[in-house]
Amino acid sequence: MGNNDLGFDSRVVLVTGGSRGLGKEIAISFARRGAQVVICGRKPENLEVAAGDFSKEGLQVVPISAHVAKPDQVSSMFSEIEGQFGRLDVLINNVGMNILTASVADADVGLWDKIIEVNLKGTFLVSKSAVQLMRSSGGGKIINISSIAARRAAPGMGIYCIAKAGVEMLTKVMAAELAKENINVNAVAPSMLKTQFSQPFWGNEDLLKEITKTIPKGRIAEVSDVVGAVLFLASGLADFVTGEVITVDGGAMAI
Numbered sequence: 001m002g003n004n005d006l007g008f009d010s011r012v013v014l015v016t017g018g019s020r021g022l023g024k025e026i027a028i029s030f031a032r033r034g035a036q037v038v039i040c041g042r043k044p045e046n047l048e049v050a051a052g053d054f055s056k057e058g059l060q061v062v063p064i065s066a067h068v069a070k071p072d073q074v075s076s077m078f079s080e081i082e083g084q085f086g087r088l089d090v091l092i093n094n095v096g097m098n099i100l101t102a103s104v105a106d107a108d109v110g111l112w113d114k115i116i117e118v119n120l121k122g123t124f125l126v127s128k129s130a131v132q133l134m135r136s137s138g139g140g141k142i143i144n145i146s147s148i149a150a151r152r153a154a155p156g157m158g159i160y161c162i163a164k165a166g167v168e169m170l171t172k173v174m175a176a177e178l179a180k181e182n183i184n185v186n187a188v189a190p191s192m193l194k195t196q197f198s199q200p201f202w203g204n205e206d207l208l209k210e211i212t213k214t215i216p217k218g219r220i221a222e223v224s225d226v227v228g229a230v231l232f233l234a235s236g237l238a239d240f241v242t243g244e245v246i247t248v249d250g251g252a253m254a255i
Contacts, residue, residue, distance in 0.1 A: 006235050009034035012085045013234070016068050016126055017095035019046035021195040022145065024053065025223045026092055026230050031059040033231075035090070038062045038081055068095050068122030078129040088133040090234045093123045093144045093167075096197065097160075104158035112159055119163035124170060131174075131183060139182025141234045144171050145226075146189040148249050164189075168245055175243030184242040188229045191249035192220040217250030225250075 013030045017023040018039025031037045031054060039061055041047050047063035054061040062084065066077040081088055097118040101107045127142055134140030149157055150164035168187055175185040192211055194202055202208045202220055212218055229246045232238055247253055 006231050006237070007033055008090070008234070011035045011089040012038070012081070012087050013090040013092070014038045014040070014081065014088060014126075014130070015092040015094055016040050016122070018092075019043070019050040019063070021197055022193060022223050022226060023092070023094040024050050026094060026227055027061065028054065028057065028059065029227050029231060030090070030234075031061060032057070036060075036062075036085060038064060038085075040064045040066045040068070040077055042067050068093075068126050069117040071125060074125045074129055078133065082133060087137040088130055089137070089140050091127065091130040091134075091140070091142045092230060092234075093126055093142070095119075095122055096145065096147075096164075098157060098197070099159075100156040100200070101159065102156070104162070107159060115159040116163050116166075119160065120166040120170070123167050127170075127174060127185075131178065134183050135181060140184075141238075142174070142183065142185045143230055143233045144168075144185070144187040145230075146171070146187040146245060148189050148191050148247060148253055150189060150245075151253070171245065172243045179242055184233075184238065186233045186238070186241060186243070187245040188226060188233065189245050189247045189249070190221045190226050191215060191252045193226065194220055194222055214255075215250040215252045216255060219250065221248060221250065 008030055013035045015023050015027040018027040019041035027037050027039050044065045051061055051063050064077050066073040097115055144167050146167050147164045149161045150168045153161055171185050171187040226248050229248050
């Protein structure tokens, strides 16, 4: 991409699940650095609130309502992006879903389909469309939000673990396939992150104490801890980095 700093002037950035939590903070961070930002989410009301938060900072954003696992909605979203900007430079596949279940062996098939669809199929569909736009403009960066759950089995989170493991292999496969087209594909894998998404875990004081015992830094990750890794991978500083997973876990996977 050429820029050897963390400025993204004129770059077009799409953040899926960008209406709240980690996705919104990533999107705002790009906008603060001069990017033209598009966020997508399923619920128009959440997108409207997020757009208001951008406006409060004097930032612009293009909100698009879309379900990332529905091919027709993904296609419509990219038609809108192409029509408005004519290009896409950075894609952040942030959408994720985790529904706790007793075990994979006892899980309902419908639950399996739902979690795999949103986390893995959605990442595939959005990336596939993004690549078409990136090819036409000479390259780009795709960053998938994974989790240390992709490499560490967690009770009650089995299907999510499997889906994120798939996301990490998708990252490596696409990186190998697209390297010669100047499209870099990487992932960021946080540990427990303090967002609404994971509130059932960190909101339980006893459970939080047990979780933090497994993290050398002694705390769970904040959104700001993850944003920096994403900005790095999207920048010119990471032009020779592809097929990698940056783990942001306070040292949890080191022990």
